Amino acid sequence: MPRAAPAAARAVEIISFLTAHPSRSFTISELARHLEMNIASAHATLAVLCDSGFVIRDPAHRTYRLGTALAASGFAVVEQTPGIQAAIEQADILAGELDAEIALSAIAGRDVIFLARRGPIPTSSAIAYPGDRMPLMAPIGAVFMAWAGESAIEAWLRRAEVGEEGTAHLHRVLAEIRDRGFSVPLQSIATDEINEAVVRIRSQPADDDAERHLAKLYQQEGETLLLFEDLPPAAQIQYKVIAAPIFDAQGQVIITISVTGPDHPVPLAEVMKLGRRLTRSAALATREGRGRPPERRRTPRPDQTGHAADT
Numbered sequence: 001m002p003r004a005a006p007a008a009a010r011a012v013e014i015i016s017f018l019t020a021h022p023s024r025s026f027t028i029s030e031l032a033r034h035l036e037m038n039i040a041s042a043h044a045t046l047a048v049l050c051d052s053g054f055v056i057r058d059p060a061h062r063t064y065r066l067g068t069a070l071a072a073s074g075f076a077v078v079e080q081t082p083g084i085q086a087a088i089e090q091a092d093i094l095a096g097e098l099d100a101e102i103a104l105s106a107i108a109g110r111d112v113i114f115l116a117r118r119g120p121i122p123t124s125s126a127i128a129y130p131g132d133r134m135p136l137m138a139p140i141g142a143v144f145m146a147w148a149g150e151s152a153i154e155a156w157l158r159r160a161e162v163g164e165e166g167t168a169h170l171h172r173v174l175a176e177i178r179d180r181g182f183s184v185p186l187q188s189i190a191t192d193e194i195n196e197a198v199v200r201i202r203s204q205p206a207d208d209d210a211e212r213h214l215a216k217l218y219q220q221e222g223e224t225l226l227l228f229e230d231l232p233p234a235a236q237i238q239y240k241v242i243a244a245p246i247f248d249a250q251g252q253v254i255i256t257i258s259v260t261g262p263d264h265p266v267p268l269a270e271v272m273k274l275g276r277r278l279t280r281s282a283a284l285a286t287r288e289g290r291g292r293p294p295e296r297r298r299t300p301r302p303d304q305t306g307h308a309a310d311t
Contacts, residue, residue: 010037010045013205015054016108018066019131020202025063036206083289087246087255088116090281094259095119098274101260103241107253108133110159112141115255122260134198135211138162138170139189139224143243144253146177147294160215173225181282182244182275184226187261189240193217226271236265242275244282251294257282 013035018026026034032042046064049055053069078084084104091102095118104115111133134140138160145156153174157167177183197214204210218224226237243258259278286293 006041007045007048010035010041011049013037014042014045014049014064015066015070016133017205018055018064020133020205022066022129022131025058025061025065027061027063031064034204034206081248081254081289083246083248083254083285083291084115086285086288087257088118089288090285091116091118091257094257094278094281098259098277103258103260105243105256105258107136107141107144110136112136112144122263133202133205135159135201135214137211137215138166139173139185139218142170142173142185142225143177143183143245143256146174146183147245147247147251147253160218161212162219166219169223169227170225172229173227176228180228180275181279182242184237184242184271184275185240186224186226187238187240188221189218189224191217191221194221231268233268235268237268237271238263238265239271242271242278244275244278246282246285246289247291247293248289249291251292254289254291255285257285 014031017031017035028039028042028046031037031046032039035042037045046055046057050057050064050067053067055064056067057064087104091104094100095102098119100119101122102118104117105112106115107113112135114130114132116130136144136156136159138145138157141156145153148156157170162170173183194214194217197210197217200210201207201214226239239261241258241260243256245253246255246257248254257278259274283293285291
């Protein structure tokens with residue numbers, strides 16, 4: 001892999017940070033502090049971004065915000081990626097049918113990025129706004145990883161510093177997600193402490209300690225993704241969201257569509273019914289977006305060390 005150009009990396013970091021904070025503008029000093037850049041480098045990068053229209057400087061307050069040129073980039077992406085528009089249309093349908101919050105997400109580099117929301121916003125929602133990001137590390141992004149290659153899954157687990165026991169558990173979860181077609185993150189994936197840690201990462205994306213702290217919280221929390229095996233039919237589940245994949249023309253997960261859960265447990269049968277409904281919408285969005293689901297592959301079952309073993 002070629003070495004990243006520092007100037008290009010700085011530009012990406014600035015645009016990503018401003019996108020994740022759409023209601024605010026920032027001085028150059030604030031940006032340099034949040035992104036751990038020196039003032040001179042930040043100034044040079046912002047000058048180029050302003051010249052291109054990707055960032056706008058307020059001369060009165062000396063602050064920076066996203067520029068309107070990025071709107072044209074967004075429209076072009078939707079035009080080039082028909083799955084996005086198809087997913088938005090399905091989100092509109094589901095929001096009206098279920099009277100629930102529907103969200104669309106995608107992978108953006110090493111993060112999961114929130115693309116759009118439809119329907120009512122519950123008071124318990126941890127979803128913020130388009131452009132908001134979370135690090136792609138276990139258990140976040142399991143619905144993407146269920147159809148990913150082994151190297152991507154290993155990196156996902158390694159980033160979260162998951163041990164052997166956690167690795168074995170998550171491999172079983174990923175296998176179930178592939179088999180059922182949807183994932184069910186539990187309410188424990190978004191406790192107050194975890195949400196505060198996510199806010200810290202959002203505010204200080206260059207702070208490696210903030211990411212390690214979040215990984216530690218996930219490990220302490222225990223079960224954050226529903227594992228269906230051995231659940232009794234009468235089980236009551238309090239889930240955070242149910243999420244299903246939308247595939248591109250290469251059979252890769254390009255977007256996920258999810259429905260936010262209520263603030264109380266519901267019967268397992270209801271979770272299954274809602275999951276099947278969500279997968280139907282995801283399948284329609286895949287087809288309308290000229291994508292295709294990947295060929296079903298035999299699901300490897302992990303051995304006691306968490307490594308895949310043939311069944």
